[in-house]
Amino acid sequence: MLSSLVSLLAQETPSIEDLAKQVKLDSLVLTEQFYFFTVVAMWLIQVGFMSYETGVARRKNIMATTMKNILTIAVVTPSFYYFGWYIYGCFQEGWPKSGHDSPDALPGFCGLTAPWSSGMGPNLQDHISLVFFLAFLLFSWTTGSIMSGSLIERVRLSAYLFLTVILASGVWIMDAAWGWSSGGWLTTRFGFHDAIASAVVHGVAGMFTLGVLLNLGPRIGKYDVMGRARTFKPHNTHLTLMGLMLIFTGFYGFYAACLVIQSTAFPGWLNIYLSPTTLGAIAMVITFGFAGGFTGGWFASKGDPFWTLSGGLAGVIAVSAGADVYAPSLAYLLSFTGGCVAVWAGGFIEKKLRVDDAVGAVAVHGVCGFYALFLVGIFAGGYPTGINNIESSFGGQLIGAMAFLPLAFLPGYVFSWILKKLNLLRVPPEVELEGVDMAEFQTDFYPEFERAPEVIIEPDGREVDGAAVLLEEFHRIKTEPTTKVGA
């Protein structure tokens, strides 16, 4: 607005053409500012994941956990710039039609996504490309952070970073090209509708994580000889809950960044498929999503604080796919079920499948992300989606899920399997028992506090001395090692 004012003051009688030019420039700058501030808000998601996961970790693993979240930024930023963004721009129809041909929805977009293109550097005539890229980059960081919490306390930092590059700069952005773009084949042909990325970000990151967890194996002592799950006490539950609240705050930036501004034409806001919506509509859904999710998480977990807050996250994820069209009451009802589904799925994964997911990410993000797709098919079926106005439907959502599940799970499983075979996936068991921080950083990060004996909760609820249990399990796994001992 300031530039408009200055320009008007500098001219005595601006012409209609001058005003039109000024309005266009102001619109571009407004859009640029909008995406910039969504990026700022989305940093809180990273801060939140870092706090959340560090709080869950035991004292001996806090810095190893923290560094994963910080270094996510170090590896995903360049890899997404060099490869990921090009995938989004050029693979929307599955494979580039010929060379740099663009999808019909956004002519020329593909060519602007190469790292040496005019869209990817300082450019006076392009106010949009870089901030749009940055918003997607922050989504990419989020996919990595979704995975990181599940693997804590036994994964190698370097293995996590390698897998994060695959997930954040390859897998998720490929599914985004297919089903979260105006030219994606899932949308233009089948009306696939996942407006705020329930499955595209959360579901895919969760299922990739499941593939990794199957190769990584549980933490030493997580399961007893009968296969029953023990519970490790988080070193700081308050930090964990504060981290979740920070994630929630950042989610408003995430939601806003999923929209496209068209400030000079009605209705002003479009979803990622270029169908109309409003910022207020999605903000209402996310807020009611938290309310319903907290409620569902509370009742399903019988008041467990961790699962109550995770239920809020699950509730929002469950309604994100249809956030552009759901009525607030519908969002409230559906997110309540999302909170319940997360708690039940989390218990099933931990106790029945015996997969040690330290933060419940597979349940909250993976299961609820795909659950959200089917909710759209049921409750928003018939809503016209995308530039071709294909009606969203249960069948279209099912096709999307069938495309995304293998796209997510197989790379996670295959690449972690390769790392496992190279003995580069998991820390040695001695290091795991002592704590990863000592091996990685040679120090205790709470030096002024006396170290209390570790307490583990047995499946029957008894609290026992952790050292004895872990030592016993350590000797047991040496006969059936999950990683080579002494390699």
Add this chain to the structure above:
Amino acid sequence: MFDAFPYDEWSETVTDFWTFGGANSTGTYILTALGVILMVASLVGWIWLENTKLQRQAAMLRASGAFDRPASQTPPTP
């Protein structure tokens, strides 16, 4: 004051103002290649450095006998 700088001329003639060349130039290609090399090298470096640290610590712990089974718990040998 605001008319002193040739904004119009810039917007028409300068579309990018990158150091080491503009878009689709040799300089930018070289910078891109160097960036990719740094990215790959850092990933390899992380793997190598961490592996060194972990193996050293594991060897130290094994040598110290920190996690050996206590003598009273050692199964009797036949």
